[in-house]
Amino acid sequence: MKDTDDKLTSRNIKPTAMRELVLDILTEQKMAISLSDLEQKFHKSDKVTLYRTLKTFEEKKLIHSIDDGTGAIKYALCKETCQCHPEDLHVHFFCLKCQHTFCLSDIPIPSINLPVNFSVENINMVVKGVCSNCND
Template sequence: MKNEENILQQRNIKPTAMRLLVIEKLLKQQYAISHKELAEQFENADNVTLFRTLKTFLEHKLIHTIDDGTGVVKYALCQSGCSCNPSEQHTHFHCSHCKRTFCLTDAEIPKINIPQNFKLEGINLVLKGRCDRCN
């Protein structure tokens, strides 16, 4: 778990047992995951502790949330050095068949001109279709 400890320490997060277990699970994920899906990966997960762990990870910008239009918040790891600024945002792809949501970190977000005196605080661009596994 040395790698997991290093990741947490880089974001100034104290490496508790639960935090280490959660980061280990998130590192293995190939797609974004909901709180419920994450809890199902633990036999005796305390939902409150898991929620607080995810909240801590969000506050320290280790993970980001995704609103993929399903009504369920999904979580995914941020890239190294990410500070979750609008300029660092990326698109997501939601598979309409398997319901998984993927981060597309290499897909460029189109430039959108916002009106003068508007302040951009976030971007949520979700592409929908079938992933490579379901296509």
């Protein structure tokens, strides 16, 4: 638990039992998960608590959210150093076969030349296709 606690406190989140559990589950995941995915990993759980936990985590930049177009927002851990600035952002991938959403952490979002007088705060880029696992 020590490790989990440190991760929380280093992001200025009070470590409660609930938050440790949620962070541990998120750490285990190889893919981004939604609020209801998370809910189903508990035998008995309250959606609202999990919802607020995720909100807190996101606010403190422990996790980031991905709108993959499925209608349910997905969440995944940020890297230690992540500040969720445009330069920290990476591409996400949604597999049309397995329906999973991955961080392509190594692929930064390419920069774009916007029209004059437009300023950027954030970019969401989701590639949809078939992942290597599902491509035979």
